[in-house]
Amino acid sequence: MVGVTFFGNFDLASLAIWGFWLFFAALVYYLQTENMREGYPLEMEDGSESPNQGPFPLPKPKTFKTPDGREVTVPSAENEAAHRRDNLALEKVAVGEGFPQVPTGDPMVDGVGPASWTPRQDVPEMNAHGHPKIGPMAGKDDFFISAGRDPRGMPVLSKDDQVVAHCTDMWIDEAEQEVRYLEIELEPEHGSGKRLVPMTLVRVQPRWIMVASLHSSRFDGVPQVRTAGQITKLEEEKVSAWYTGGTLYS
Template structure:
């Protein structure tokens, strides 16, 4: 034992210290990689935030996007500008001097895109699955899917939050890879704008009718319309969901007031 290679060296202590060093480096790496978008931090008015955190912003790295959709470099000014809404200052007003407080919309709150109706400028292109096909498609355009459980809403009347009947459900838009219904397609009657509109299924209560409480009958004509009758882009998804989200707070003036 006197000639043992490690002698009295504590291998157990070395192992635990190597583990803690590796774990600390792993946390540092993961945190800096997580900072490729949304950093450096900004105040509500767009100025740099005084507290940027203990970790530095990583060096720019270029990623090749799948299915021939080009490249994106993060972090980069071009990527930040692509996801920035420069006119937000004209659409909202601060209700407090401190940062982080809610802001009140200016003008039509249903269209301002702030508060409960906030949206971000995602790319105006459909989200694709692993094979390069659009993920969200109308069920009426495919023969591969059917309703296997629950209530089929197609053909049912659509009732708004104020009790008005605004149209009927004409189709369901499904997330094909996930096999989930994402949107219901509404065929509006002429008195409420006509044409077709989409509503995220999470805003719907499906019984004998399809009840949408977030907006009133007069608001359905203003629901954003998709450019294609068979596809929805990521930007269109943002704006459609934001419109119904805005209605939760702004469709009725009473909703924005305290309950007590």
């Protein structure tokens, strides 16, 4: 019989369990190293390389082709440099690592702390058809308000109860069919031009729109979009960071 003459007294159950554990260990190793394609090697808060990199080595570089035709190689020094910000306006409050750093200037202008932002690509986010996902609702006849209040035309109040602007439009995510931003036009005494406000940071009341994270003096500093009717991923980062940073700093 094959089981007697070939394997003899070999324990097949032991082979099966040890084979499973070896496969599981290899799977953990593979998943952990694949997870280290971005953000590694680890760094200290001052930008120097951390002496403790962990038990797993960096994976070999791999090139990915994105839907928009770009090629991204990770891990690579070029990719890490494109997604980092150096010389931030911060200083240490203690010698040891892990302590919070304090801003040395205007944290909202410098983009640090709660007002920090990530240098994403300065291109719009696209839908499956290659068109920008987010844009003004004006001119889009396929979209309308099916429930709730229409904020267009309402005054915008700051955290100090000043009327700083009026809502002129809504910017929608066509793919998700939801409002991402409100477009507002500043009153002359608070600046000029139009700005965007993240929909998640406003409260539409019966007679006005409340933006509780910004003082009236801060609305003129909200980052503006470079192209009318279009917002890039980098601009989204900076706009959102300004309002969220205002919760603490404004």
